Every structure is written in structure tokens, then in C-alpha cells.
Amino acid sequence: MKSALFLIAFLFLQIGFSQNNLDLSDYLPQNISYDPKIPIPKDIIGHEVGEWHVTHDMLVFYMQALAKASDRITLENRGETFEGRPLLLLTITSPENHQNIDKIQQDHIALTENGGGSPNLDSMPVVVYQGFSIHGNEPSGANAGLAYAYYLAAGQGPEIEGLLENTVILMDPSFNPDGLQRFAHWANTNKSDHLNSDSNDREFHEGWPGGRTNHYWFDMNRDWLPVQLPESRARIASFHKWMPNILTDHHEMGTNSTFFFQPGEPTRVHPLTPKMNQELTAEIGTYHAKALDSIGSLYYSEEDYDDFYYGKGSTFPDINGGVGILFEQASSRGHLQESENGVLSFPFTIRNQFVTALSTIKAAQAMRVKMLEYQQAFFRDMGIESTIGREKALVFGDSKNAAKTWHFAEILQRQNIKFHQLSNDVRLNGKDYKEGYSYVVPKIQKNYRLIKAMFEKRTSFTDSIFYDISAWTLPLAFNLDYAELRSLRLAGEEVTKLPPLTGSLDAQSDYAYLFEWNEYYSPKALNKIANRGLRAKVAKAPFNLEGTDYGYGTIMIPVHRQALNTAEMYTFLKEVALESNLQITAVGTGLTQGIDLGSNDFDPVKKQKVALLVGDGVRSYDAGEIWHLFDTRYDMNITKIDTEYFDSVDLSEYTDLIIPSMGGGGLSKKQSNKLKEWIKGGGTLIGYQNMAESFAKNGLMHLKFKKDTLIAKNIAFDQKEDFEGAQVTGGAIFEAKLDLSHPINFGYKNDRLPLFRNTNIYIEPDKNSYNNPIQYTNNPLMSGYISEKNLDLLKNSVPFQVERTGKGRVIVFTDNTNFRAFWYGTNKLLMNAIFFGDSM
Numbered sequence: 001m002k003s004a005l006f007l008i009a010f011l012f013l014q015i016g017f018s019q020n021n022l023d024l025s026d027y028l029p030q031n032i033s034y035d036p037k038i039p040i041p042k043d044i045i046g047h048e049v050g051e052w053h054v055t056h057d058m059l060v061f062y063m064q065a066l067a068k069a070s071d072r073i074t075l076e077n078r079g080e081t082f083e084g085r086p087l088l089l090l091t092i093t094s095p096e097n098h099q100n101i102d103k104i105q106q107d108h109i110a111l112t113e114n115g116g117g118s119p120n121l122d123s124m125p126v127v128v129y130q131g132f133s134i135h136g137n138e139p140s141g142a143n144a145g146l147a148y149a150y151y152l153a154a155g156q157g158p159e160i161e162g163l164l165e166n167t168v169i170l171m172d173p174s175f176n177p178d179g180l181q182r183f184a185h186w187a188n189t190n191k192s193d194h195l196n197s198d199s200n201d202r203e204f205h206e207g208w209p210g211g212r213t214n215h216y217w218f219d220m221n222r223d224w225l226p227v228q229l230p231e232s233r234a235r236i237a238s239f240h241k242w243m244p245n246i247l248t249d250h251h252e253m254g255t256n257s258t259f260f261f262q263p264g265e266p267t268r269v270h271p272l273t274p275k276m277n278q279e280l281t282a283e284i285g286t287y288h289a290k291a292l293d294s295i296g297s298l299y300y301s302e303e304d305y306d307d308f309y310y311g312k313g314s315t316f317p318d319i320n321g322g323v324g325i326l327f328e329q330a331s332s333r334g335h336l337q338e339s340e341n342g343v344l345s346f347p348f349t350i351r352n353q354f355v356t357a358l359s360t361i362k363a364a365q366a367m368r369v370k371m372l373e374y375q376q377a378f379f380r381d382m383g384i385e386s387t388i389g390r391e392k393a394l395v396f397g398d399s400k401n402a403a404k405t406w407h408f409a410e411i412l413q414r415q416n417i418k419f420h421q422l423s424n425d426v427r428l429n430g431k432d433y434k435e436g437y438s439y440v441v442p443k444i445q446k447n448y449r450l451i452k453a454m455f456e457k458r459t460s461f462t463d464s465i466f467y468d469i470s471a472w473t474l475p476l477a478f479n480l481d482y483a484e485l486r487s488l489r490l491a492g493e494e495v496t497k498l499p500p501l502t503g504s505l506d507a508q509s510d511y512a513y514l515f516e517w518n519e520y521y522s523p524k525a526l527n528k529i530a531n532r533g534l535r536a537k538v539a540k541a542p543f544n545l546e547g548t549d550y551g552y553g554t555i556m557i558p559v560h561r562q563a564l565n566t567a568e569m570y571t572f573l574k575e576v577a578l579e580s581n582l583q584i585t586a587v588g589t590g591l592t593q594g595i596d597l598g599s600n601d602f603d604p605v606k607k608q609k610v611a612l613l614v615g616d617g618v619r620s621y622d623a624g625e626i627w628h629l630f631d632t633r634y635d636m637n638i639t640k641i642d643t644e645y646f647d648s649v650d651l652s653e654y655t656d657l658i659i660p661s662m663g664g665g666g667l668s669k670k671q672s673n674k675l676k677e678w679i680k681g682g683g684t685l686i687g688y689q690n691m692a693e694s695f696a697k698n699g700l701m702h703l704k705f706k707k708d709t710l711i712a713k714n715i716a717f718d719q720k721e722d723f724e725g726a727q728v729t730g731g732a733i734f735e736a737k738l739d740l741s742h743p744i745n746f747g748y749k750n751d752r753l754p755l756f757r758n759t760n761i762y763i764e765p766d767k768n769s770y771n772n773p774i775q776y777t778n779n780p781l782m783s784g785y786i787s788e789k790n791l792d793l794l795k796n797s798v799p800f801q802v803e804r805t806g807k808g809r810v811i812v813f814t815d816n817t818n819f820r821a822f823w824y825g826t827n828k829l830l831m832n833a834i835f836f837g838d839s840m
Helices: 001-018 040-046 056-069 096-100 101-110 140-154 160-168 177-189 230-242 275-294 346-368 366-385 402-414 448-455 522-531 566-580 620-633 670-680 691-697 717-725 788-794 825-840
Strands: 074-081 085-090 125-130 167-172 248-252 259-261 325-332 395-397 420-422 424-426 431-433 438-442 481-483 491-494 514-515 536-539 543-545 549-550 555-558 585-587 603-607 610-614 638-642 656-659 684-688 732-738 752-757 776-784 799-806 808-813
Touching: 040 056, 040 140, 040 776, 056 074, 056 140, 056 177, 074 140, 074 230, 085 140, 085 522, 096 101, 096 160, 096 177, 101 167, 101 230, 101 776, 125 230, 125 346, 140 160, 140 167, 140 248, 140 346, 160 167, 160 346, 160 543, 167 230, 167 346, 230 402, 248 346, 259 275, 259 346, 275 346, 275 366, 325 346, 346 366, 366 448, 402 438, 402 825, 424 752, 431 481, 431 491, 438 491, 448 825, 514 566, 522 536, 522 566, 522 825, 536 825, 543 717, 585 799, 603 825, 620 638, 656 825, 670 799, 670 808, 684 691, 684 825, 691 808, 752 776, 752 825, 776 788, 788 799, 799 825, 808 825
Parallel strands: 125 167, 125 248, 248 325, 610 638, 610 656, 656 684, 684 808
Antiparallel strands: 074 085, 085 167, 259 325, 395 438, 395 481, 420 438, 420 491, 424 431, 514 555, 514 585, 536 555, 536 603, 543 549, 732 752, 732 776, 799 808
């Protein structure tokens, strides 16, 4: 009888807590009074919280109004998104703490310095970082932030005043402003005056690419560790400035779910995370349970989600001496939607997020000393742990690629990891490390465990299912050489600020200019040269000229019979060198040791005009990574053609078309036939991941795939999901061997390359070895999880194939060469396909 009454009450809350007669008091605790001088959200944004989806501009206006009206709040703008929206942070605490905020921050950081330091914890506030809606189409968090910020600014009485005295709250009202704005527009423009809860309504089916991601369609909750995007850079700077004890990350999940809070799956916690971290997470969880019980909301914990990848907001604090908490609320996706648990209203989802934001700071206050002691002990243990073992430092670099090395060092600097210049050139384990192209990372420093998480290779796991990737070894992602050192003798001056990247052209030539293809920004330079109407050629063989060795892929620009005269070319190329951060060399002769500059082994490089297929059916993450690479790294135009009108586009003006992975059946027969004609005329088609199967099915390529039928034996029904999940390659790193003479590999120094893979597509190698320029080794697993059966299929398979059709080419990659913007080491594969496809 009691359970039936509870269900009735629960359904009443779901249906009754809707837009009708909404009032701010529906969310707020009623046992305290509120300062009438503090504006309520409706006064600023024009509607009640939950009546409409708040747009980011209105969210900003309200936070600005609160900061102006309340002496408990200071407001900081830490930068801008790609679309120019401010990245706000509210610091909320008592007025007395605000007067002494710099000292409080310094004392708090002292807990993490010098082995944990020895500050007085009795009066030290606990620091809580609360962030909302990192996925823009999971908006209940950001909307709850309106009511929550009001409560903190306006609430009166001993309870809240004591809480603010003992707590510094860092409130990030929108982790993803661009995505929030995009989704609010969709939900509001499709809202009916008479709310329609039918899940088939357009309101609940947002258009591609959806509001989950930022401007370039990146999942912002995967960038806490590599820090490649402006939104991430702002929040990571705030994190390291304060080193919060607790960080919360408010999300949404499927409409038919309830509410989740961490801890997650006990067997899916990264081994570098201390056991005490999970015990504290569970204790904090009791406060969430009590809060949700009080309003009759269903919830669960210790299921579904994990604490493994440190690039997520709820896990990143765990390697930094804090506790990360993930909240997942069933999503209404609009304003009112049918679900298995009754009709789910937007205000109901907001209320759940509000009460757990409040239960977080109640837990923080009650556990204040315990949380501070844990943080202090974490860094004390790190101080001891970092001194154990023979290896005292790491060296990393690429003797041919200063920019790539610099960008890796940039990540270390953003993560407050100390590193040094290399004191002198050295050769270790057959690899050359050069001054200016390499850095040394001492292990004895407070972020030792974070360093370990970034550099380690891990192939052994207690669980075979991962919510996200199972490997992210950053030097492998950058394809850098790296080694452990037993002393600091190679450590030169500490780098406190990275010098800017630079390039040079020191002399004018009357004959030709050369630059090697190894540098990261060499495609940027070649694109500028081609767009200026200058002829350039690529070397298909090595040579030596004037005492310098030049490798495969070297670019040569002859001086004569060009669109610019000698002086103009020198001035232009000098600008290109500076803007592209590379060395261009003037030479006075074409006579070399090896191929001469007039050899037929120099192929002409054409100006490229590239298109990218986007829209319904295309995986937006993959498309966004390619768009971002062209637009922000290489300053190259790329035309985004939507699947909606692709059939009517004249492709003849494009040299290349890139198709990311697609859902469903991929290309239609009509589209495939259109592409065949375009390819025969000279176009280059480049496909990723499952497009290999689509190209083969539609006769665009002749490929054979390695397949294996998986049969479950002695597996019970309740083990089915785990059995099937163990076959998923969610993201791991594998070694391939390279034929450096093939144009797809121009610019690579080593004949081994780490590749990121998150598919189970395995292509059989071609019978002719020269057609397999990239091939997985017989022992390919470098870091991460893959099942034994899939590993057997992967061995000696090929992740790349190219096939000529008429005057054009079809190229496929089974792996994502641009993963999450931090996989610098394989970006050049796509550029090689673009610029050198005609040479393949």
C-alpha cells in the first residue's frame, strides 16, 4: 500500500509540476526568508524558471544582475567561446570571505604544495566548483542554476550564512554557452502554447547537429585533460587556480530514466584514483539520496557510469586531489514529454538538479574538514610517491617537428605541470632529442599522478566495459618520441612561459625555396602558396643539398616563371614561414646528391578545393573535428555540404570530398553513382571508418574485410550486455608500420605510428605489399582495451587503402585521424590525402 501511494505521489509530482502557475517558490526551500533587494530571475529574463528554456544571453544578464545586487557574488569573464559568448564564473561566499578572498585562495592552494603543507584546517573554507549543462541539449542544469544562484544570493538566516562562511562556491552557469543557445532556440521555437507531451512531436527531435556540442560540434565533456577548446581552457585555469575539493557536473540522460548520482560502477574506476575518493563520493551521495527522497524523486547509483577517463568533468578532479560528482537527470528534451515514469515536465527536471546542487554544498559543509584533510593527504602521498623509483624524469620531443612538441608542452603548462628545456642534444634508445624540439618533465612535483595518467600505457584492466575511451596516452597521441630518465642532468632551465612558435626565411633566392613536410603547420604553408597562384612541387624521394638532408615530401617552389617576381616571392614566403611556424630555405642550385630539383620525381601540387559532407546521417563529432582542423589549424576553407541538398550539388569544382562516418546504410545507390562519375573525372573521395564498408558495398572500392562470428557460450541472459559490451573497442591505441616512401606517409620521421581506433572494421591487406603503406603490426596493442578476438582480427590488417578510378582516387581510413582535436600525430595523414592524392 505504501509503495502504491509513493508511486501515485511520484506521478503527481511529474505531471503536476508543469508550466501551469509556475512560481520560483516551487523550487526554493521555504524554511528561510529571501532578501527582497535581490532580483528574481523573472524580473530579468522575462519568464519563470522552467516556463521557457533560458537562452544564454538571458542567463548572462541574470548573473550580471545578481553580482551587481549581492555582496556575496563576484563575477568574472574568463574569455569567449568560438561564437563570442562570455565564459562566466561566479565566486559565491560570505561578504567577509570576499574581503579576504586572495588569502583564502592562497591558503587553500598551500594544501597542495610542498607535500600538503601545514595550514590550519579548522577555519579554512571548503571549495566547491559547480558546473551546469556541458552538453547544451541537457539544459535542466543551466536552468536550475538560475534558481540556485538566486537562493545563494538572497537566502537569509543562520543556516545559509553559516554555509557561505564555510564554503567558497565557484559556479559555472553554463559550461557550453554555444550549445545551450542552439538548443534553447530549438526547444522554444517548437514549443506549443498548449503543451504537447507526445514524444513524436518535433519539439523532441532537434535538427542536426543538435545542441549537445559546441560551435565546432565537439563534446565539451571530453576535453578536461587535453584542453584544446576555449571553453575548456577557461575552466581548467579556474580549476588549477583553486583546486576545488568537490566538482559537480550536471547532465541529462534518456527520458525513460530517473536520476543518477555517483559513485558509478565500482569495477570501472581508474587504478590511479585513491580508494578514499570513492568512499567520500559515496558519503556525499547519502546527502543527494536524502534530498531526492524528500521530494519523492526516484534515483540510482553505482550503475551504468564509470570513473575511468580523466578527460571527463566528473573524473578529472579525482586525479587532482578532489572528488568529482556526475549527475544525470532524465531529460524532458523540451517542455513536457511522456516517459515510462509518467509525463516528465521540464520544471520537474530542473527541481531535481536544484536540490542536488543544494545537497552538494550541504555535504561539503558537513564534511568540510574531512574533505580538506583528504586533499592534504593526497598531495602529501604524491610528494612521497614521486620520489620512489629509479626514473626521475621524462623527456619528449620530435627532432623534425617543433610545433607539435610545443603544443604538447602547452597542455602540460595548462595543467600546471612543470617542465624544462632540454640542456643539450642527445640520442636515447635510437631516437634523437634536440634543444628547442624537446622538453624534460621532472617526476618529483605535486602533479606526479596526473603526469603518470598522461604518459602511461595501460593494457590490463579489471573490467572490459568502458563508458568512454580506455587509452589516451598523450605522447602517443602526438606521435612524439619519449623516454624515462634516471636523473635530471638533461633538464635545463625551467619553462615558466612557452616562447611563441616562430618560423624563418633568412635569405632571398634566385633559384628555388625548399621546406620539409615534417613540421605540423607545413600544410598551412602549402595551402597559402597554392592559393597565391605559385607553382610548388613535392619530392617523392630523399636528397641532400648544400649539406642538408631533405626527406620524402619536401616542398620545392621554383623562383622563375611564377606569378610573383623574385623580390615579391621572397617577401611573401617570409610571411608564410612566420605564419606557419616553419623554416623555409633558399637554395642557389638544382644539383643535389639524390634527385635533382628538376627531376620527374618532383610531382606538381595543385590548389585544392575541399568539401565535407555534413547533415542528417553523418556523425557530427567526426565532421566537426575535420572542420575544426581545416578552419582553426591550417586556415583552409572547407565547404560543408549538407546531405539534404547533396544530390543537387555540382561537384565538378571540388578536388576533394570528405565523408565522415555515417549512420544507417551510408550512401545511397544514387549518391554512389554520382560520386563514381565525379571520381572518374579526377576527384578524390576520402571516407572514414564505416564508409569503408559503404564504399565496398556500392562498388566505389574493392575491399576485403576480416570478419569473425561471435558466439556466446555459457553466458546467462543477465550477462548478455556485459558479454556484448566487452567486444566494443571504445577507444585504444595501436601500432602500425609505415612505408615512408608512400605519399600518405610523407612528413613522418619514424616507420612506426600510434593510431587511435574505436571501430571493429578490419580490412585485409592487398596482395601487393606496396599497396599497404600503413599496416598494423603483429603485436599492435600499445595502450587500452580490446578483446582477444578483435585483437586477432586487427593484427596485420590495414587501416588505409587507396584505389584509382579513371583520373581520380578513392581513399579510406578505418580510424579517426583527427580524434577530439588532440590527436596531433595523425592529422597529417588527412592533409597528405588532400595534397598528394594524385601521386598515390
